[in-house]
Amino acid sequence: MNKFKFISTPIADLTIVEPTVFGDHRGYFMETFSAREFKEAGLPTVFVQDNESHSKQGVVRGLHLQKKNPQGKLVRVIEGEVFDVGVDLRRNSPTFGKWFGVILSAENKKQFYVPEGFAHGYAVLSEKATFIYKCTRLYDPTDEQGLLWNDPEISIEWPLPKGVSPLLSEKDQNNPTLKNLDFAF
DSSP states (O other), rough: OOOEEEESSSSSTOEEEEOOOOOETEEEEEOSSOOHHHHHOOOOOOOOEEEEEEEEETTTTEEESSSSSOOOOEEEEESSSSEEEEEEEEEEEETTEEEEEEEEEETTOOOOEEOOTTTEEEEOOOOOEEEEEEEOOOOOOOGEEOOOOOOOOOOOOOOTTTTTTOOOOHHHHHOOOOOGGGGGO
């Protein structure tokens, strides 16, 4: 029995992953990764780094990427709710510069696979959120790059709660726009 549903998005290779959740009066159990099923779905099966971040409502992290050693990321939320986004930066892609977003929450248990060749970011919608992700390559601080979270050319519709202002790092506030990005994949 397959324990995952792999859902295509309007942008090739961005994939929503829905695990099968087995629950009863005691709680629940679910697999969050299966090399066999991910391989059958055409997704990576080797991840070399796991990360976790905890943020308060309104925090926007991203849009992040690595230039020479791009990371694929399998992301999910274990506390709270976020709006997660991938932006296609593959120069020869018909969806270059386009974005797709999905709500990930502890409640819906969805995961999102953001492949190499994409910028990635998220906004915290709940009071707080804990976000975890697996990466296909190690983080290299000398290789990091960003894309401006509110680039008007990309026009991401961040669904922050009414009256909540985005909270960003200084670095993320000063990332270049798509037209000023010095490379593409």
